Amino acid sequence: MLIPCLACESRFGPDEYFSACSDYNRGLDLVSWTCPRCGNRDDLRVLPGELGFGYPHAGRFDALLRVPGLRRHRGDLRLDISLDRACWQVMTRLRQPA
Ligand SMILES: [Zn+2]
Numbered sequence: 001m002l003i004p005c006l007a008c009e010s011r012f013g014p015d016e017y018f019s020a021c022s023d024y025n026r027g028l029d030l031v032s033w034t035c036p037r038c039g040n041r042d043d044l045r046v047l048p049g050e051l052g053f054g055y056p057h058a059g060r061f062d063a064l065l066r067v068p069g070l071r072r073h074r075g076d077l078r079l080d081i082s083l084d085r086a087c088w089q090v091m092t093r094l095r096q097p098a
Helices: 014-019
Strands: 021-025 030-034 041-047 050-053 063-066 070-074 078-083 086-091
Touching (some): 014 021, 041 070
Parallel strands (some): 021 086
Antiparallel strands (some): 030 041, 041 050, 050 063, 070 078, 078 086
């Protein structure tokens, strides 16, 4: 299973792809993803069996990508993503109050 960058269409194995996730936003339930090839930044939501891209409008995403076997577990300050037997953790970047 290779997962494409929606900007440059480079394709990544799950390890390279999910290692490029950062900054889990629990409120919006989104993680930031930075393409290792082109540097494009996307916000995505990890869903069971798929990834949702862009900010959801009325429950719909700009794009959905099927990733069979994808699972997630939401923690307070981190998101655990698992696929097959591999697991990645995306930490929440703590924001200073303005
Ligand atoms: Zn890219």
